Amino acid sequence: MSDYKASLQDMNFVLHEVFGVADDWAVMPELQEMMDADTATAILEEAAKVTEGLIAPNARNADEQGVSYRDATVTTPDGYKEAFRQLAEGGWVGVTANPELGGMGLPKVISAQYEEMMCAADISFSLYSGLTAGAIIALDSHASDEIKQTYIPRMAAGEWTGTMCLTEPHAGTDLGIIRTKAEPQADGSFALSGTKIFITGGEHDLTDNIIHLVLAKLPDALAGSKGISLFIVPKFLVNDDGSLGERNAVAAGSVEHKMGIHGSATCVMNFDGAKGWLVGEPNRGLAAMFTMMNYERLGVGIQGLGAAARSYGTALDYAKDRRQGRGAKATQDTSASADTLxxxxxxxxxxxxxxxxxxxxRAFSSYVGQQLDRAKYAPHVEEREAADKLVALLTPVAKAFMTDTGLEATIHGQQILGGHGYVREWGQEQWVRDCRIAQIYEGTNGIQALDLLGRKVAGSRGELLKPLLADIEKTLNEAGDNWSKEAAQLRAATEALVSVTEGILKQVPTDENIINSLAVEYLQLVGYVAYAYLWLRMALVAEASDSTDSFYSAKVKTARFYFAKLLPRIDGLVGALESGSESLYLHDEDDF
Incomplete structure (x- = not known):
């Protein structure tokens, strides 16, 4: 396994030369005093030191060792506890948390780069702090001031971690049928009883307390998802002075034995009358949890990106070093008996x-991160609303397309090493295994596709697609003659997307299966078009640079490759989308 090196030059290029994030910060009152280009660069440099030097070197050993479970206690791999302590001491657990509650308050567009570094270093390790950051967001947005003051500072400091407890043995995506109950108590608390599964970081030895955010139903709850409430349930109860009190009635029943992310404790959690407190309004728990999940879904997409980046580093080093066979006469190295791969x-x-x-x-995650920041911090309501629409559209694409392409990339990285990619020594097979889960959790990629096409596009009659189309049109108008071919490709791809969208919307009233049948191909189409837009935008910036650094010429060449070899994949997607739903529903159950 090659040493991990963060792509700092590319991150800074995307942030400052392509998206001009410092210009955004300059007009955002909450950020203008704390963030500028130099500060952002310094933060990313420190993040690179932490991830490259502290976390990445232990990734393979942690994968080999995994977590262990005994008597409701989970022990993490060697090195994790000390690394988490150092991470917490550096303030990295609370990077996006509210500064008034002990966090660093970094904009999402910066934390997205840090998250990529963490995931490239070790996805398993990144999950403990990543889920904590998401839990903090949910609490800060919906909890009472008392709950915020009691829990968030300790979580932001990395003294306590957080989880999100949704899934049950019989209820995965369909949360409306959860059975966990919350019984009101005389002191204003609730007694929670039920079982949750697949709970990341549900039990571990990294911190003294674990704060669970739990979806449950009140006795008089409405049926379905409208009857779900959100509760905070600490592993140890917290005394009035902030010290830890008695153990709560929540415990890990077991840990899952998984294909990948072996260093992450994935637990079955049993709540046996555990004491908890309501977060937000009764029966509004799913909406409160989605505040967390919208950020988490971008974070899961970044897991695909991080795994791919780590795999690429090893594959590139190997291809430059490994000599095997001969190339064409013009490329042969006559000083050696064989050419490099x-x-x-x-x-x-x-x-x-x-x-x-x-x-x-990386450009896409930054683009979405910038919209999240604008939706939160932009000084004018119109800007916030426009950014919020883009976030709504792009969140499912970020989660699904980035993890789909992430897995494809890690498989390529494994393939480049041949047999050495299949054995464990080089680490390439780990990134394939670790990346695979990202297509499944936080809502499977099929669910993300249904969200995109059904709720976002069809639900808005295509209105949510318009802000993305406007951004694409702006870049198309900036493309000169040197990029006329690629601009024509992007325009044709955009027109195909619009045409397909209109065709689907026309069929919705008469074909009840149309959304379910075409959602995945539709999301893929949006993903390829969005990447094409960003590649053209990056290419125009790189070509205009007066720098002689080969980084810029390589950026231009990679853009040419994307348009020549990857964007044409949409032709098959468009054909599949135009074929409708009929072929999927010809089979009766016995025909399978």
Whole structure:
């Protein structure tokens, strides 16, 4: 496994040269005093030191060792506890948390880069702090002041961690049928009883307390998702002076034995009359949890990006070093008996596919992060509302497309090493295994596709698509003659997206299966078009640079590759989308 090196130059290029985030911060009252380009660069440099030096070197050992479970106690891999302590001491657990409650208050567009570094270093380790950050967001948005003051500062400091407890043995995506109950108590608290599964970080030895955010139903709850409430349930009760009191009636019943993310404790959690407190309004728990999940879904997309970036580093080093066979006469190295793998067209195809997806994904995660910041901090309500619409549209794409392309990239990285990619020594198979879960949790990618096409696009009659189309049109108008071919491709792709969308919307009233049948291909189409937009935007900036650094010429060349080799994949997607739903529903149950 090659040493991890964060892509700081590309991150700074995307942030400052492509998106001009410092200009945003300059007009945002909450950020203008604390953030500028130099500060952002310094933060990312420190983040790189932490992830490269502290976390990444232990990733393989942690994967080999995994977590252990005994008598309701979970022990994390060697090195995790000390690394988490150092991470917490550096303030990295609360990077996005409210500064008034002990956090750093960094904008999301910056934390997205840090999250990528964390995931590239070790996805398993990143989950403990990542879920804590999400729990903090939910509490800060919906909890009472008393709950905020009691829990958030300790969580932001990394003294306590957080979880989100949704899934039950019989209820995965369909949360409306959860059975966990919350009984009101005389002191204003609630007694929670039920079982939750697949709870990341549900039990561990990294911190003294674990704060569970739990979805449950009150005795008089409405049926379905409208009857779900959110509760905060600490592992140890907290005394009035902030010290830890008695153990609460919540415990891990077991840990899952998984394909990947072995260093992450995925627990079955049993609540046996555990004491908890309501967060937000009764029967509004799902909405409160989605405040957390919208940020988490971008974070899960970034897991795909991070795994791909780590895999690319190893694959590139190997391809430059490994000598195997001969290339064409013009590329042969006559000083050696064989050429490096880089002379072979298929190796280049895989490396450039990885590079295009990684750098396109980094731009996409930054684009979504910038919209999240604008939705929260922009000084004018119109700007906040416009950004919020883009976030609503792009969140499911970020989660699903970035993890789909992330898995493809890690598989390419494994393939480049051949047999050495399949054995454990080089680490490539770990990134395939670790990346795979990102397509499943936080709502499967099929669910994300239904959210995009059903709730966001069809639900708005196509209105939510318009802000993205406007941004694309702006970049198309900026493209000169040197990019006329690629601009024409992007315009045609955008027109195809609009045409397909209109066709689907026309069928919705008469075909009840149309959304369910076409959602995945539709999300993929949106993803490829969005990446094409960002690649053209990056290429125009890179080409205009007066720098002689090869970074800029490589950016231009990778953009050419994306348009030549990857964007044409949409032709098959458009064909599938235009075919409708009929072929999926020809089979009776016995025909399968």
């Amino acid at each position: 880089l002379v072979h067209g298929d190796i280049r195809r895989m490396l450039l596919t990885m590079k295009a997806f990684i750098e396109g994904g």
